[in-house]
Amino acid sequence: MLKTILITGAGSGFGEGVALGLGEIGHNVIAAAQSWPQVTQLREKVARLGLNTVRVEKLDLLDTYDVAHALGWDFEVLVNNAGIGEGGPIAEIPLHLVRHNFEVNVFAPLQLTQQAVKRWVYAGKRAKVVFVSSVGGLFSPPGFSAYAATKHAIEAMAEAMQQEVQPFGIQVQTINPGAFLTGFNEAMAENAFRWLDDDVNFTKSDALREMYKGLIGNPEGRLDPSEMIARMVEIVSADGGKFRNVVPQFMEERLRKHQAKMWDLRFE
Template identity: 65%
Template sequence: MAKTILITGAGSGFGEAAAIGLARKGHTVIATAQISPQVAALRRKATELDLGRLRVEKLDLLDHYDVARAQTWDVDVLWNNAGLGESGPVSEIPLELVRRNYEVNVFKPLELTQGFIKKWVAARKPGKIVFTSSMGGLFTPAGWGVYVSTKHALESIAEALQQELTPFGIKVQTINPGAYLTGYNETMADTAFRWLDDAKNFTKRDALRATFDALLGQPEGHLDPQEMIDRMVDIVPADTGKFRNVCPQSVEDMLKKSQADAWNNTI
């Protein structure tokens, strides 16, 4: 059954590609982007691809006027895909960056979601909420602690929402991509180097860069994103499926082992 789907963070990466894929499948898609140039570019692409079901709108989660306007739209599925990534050692990262990462990845998506929940409950509408989490929502590699802690928070929020909203017929899911080569992880890895200073910080730039290169340089660090995009196009509009959706299978297996090993971790 065709759905009307609102996607945040559709100006690039997974969001943009999945928005196009969902529209091609016959769904009505409201693809939103943070800034006007992204909106204009995606509108041009929708026109070039003759995707009449793809509507592109501006939605900056930090702009309360944008959020209030978005909450007036009539949708069946809210896909919270927008996100921001800050890298660097938790022991030294400036707290203002931590707060901003939580604002964009946790507080603002929750604010948007609460608005739709209120509408759906009042209208007795069986909507659906999807959160783009991460493989990092289920384990914590050094150097990425702040970003993945926001995804850990989303995991808990999604679990609580699922239990709270089941009586109202509202479904909740998470999508947990592995390290697909969209440019997001590589760009996030660079963020620490705008504040990390060898003269001030005990974490040295070369050491952190080596940590990032070792992780992202593995085959598992640059997977073909089309696999995840295809999964997203199937998962987001579906009425049934798993609550948590990790892709690829090798990452799911790694995460399960990591979580089991945590019980034997020693100080």
């Protein structure tokens, strides 16, 4: 059954790929991008591809006028994909950067979701919310903790929400991508070096770069995003499915082992 799907953060990366992929199989897609240059670029791409099922709109989740406008659109699937990442050691990262990361990744999508869900409930509409989380929502790698904390928050909200809204015919799912090479993780890592100062911080730049190299500077940290996009298209368009969706499979297995290991972690 074809659906009308709103995807936030569709101006690049997974959001753009999933919007186009869903449009290619016939779904009506509202691809929402943060800025007008992204909107223009994506509209041109959609036109070149002849995807008349994809409509590109501007939606900055921190712009109250954009959000109010978006709530006038008719859709039954909301994909909360928009997000940013602040890198750096959590012991030293400036707090205002952490707050902003939470504002964009947690509070803004929660506000949009609450209002969409309320509308669906009162209309008696069967619908679905998909939160694009991360494997970082299930563990917290050094140097990426501020971002991971926002995804841990998403996991907590989604877990409770899926129980709260199920009686109203609304499904909630999370998608937890691993380290795919979209440029997002690389940009997040580089963000730290705009404030990290070897004369001020006890975490030194060379040590942090080596840490990032170990995390995302190898084949398992630079996976082909086409695999993730294909799975996201399947998950978003399905009527049912798992609550939590970790991709690739080997990361699910590692996360299970990691979480068990943390239960037994001891300091002598």
